[in-house]
Amino acid sequence: MLIMETSVADGRQDGLKTVARRAGIKLTHQRLEIFRAIAATDQHPDAETVWRIVRAQIPTLSLATVYRTLWLLADVGLVSTVVPGGDRVRFDANLDPHAHYVCIRCGLTRDLAAPDDGLRRISEQASSFGSVVATAIQVRGICERCGGADSGGLAPGDRAGS
16 A cells, blocks of 8 residues: 655644544544544555554454544545445545546546646536535546556446546
8 A cells, every 4th residue: 555755644634633623523543543544545445445454553443433434534524535436435535626547447546636727617517507515526447457558348338428
């Protein structure tokens, strides 16, 4: 798992403490370790991956606690969710405006730089249909490890324009 710069992870952890205080959320050792596991990586882990990482420090940690904590963090805006396809939700502590590249074969999910004004323009256009609570851009493809140049084997609905 790729580990982020310590300063980035520390900054995210400071944000956690501030938001948790404002929201009246108790920061237990388990919650801190779960957030730390997400804040320290750009890999967009799912709940099971977070559980495996944190269990190394807290062997008694239950998967249910990880799920509850991740959804609590998402509810208060400290992490966002990424659904790359299938049934596995991934969690992202990078709250800066960005898009995602998602491999349709293995689920690899990576951040892509996206200009803030581009996301804002999309949100403004969408607001003509109703309120906008989030804007997410997802580029889907086949990663290099899965044979990136090979365009065969796309799942139905994954062709450009679908």
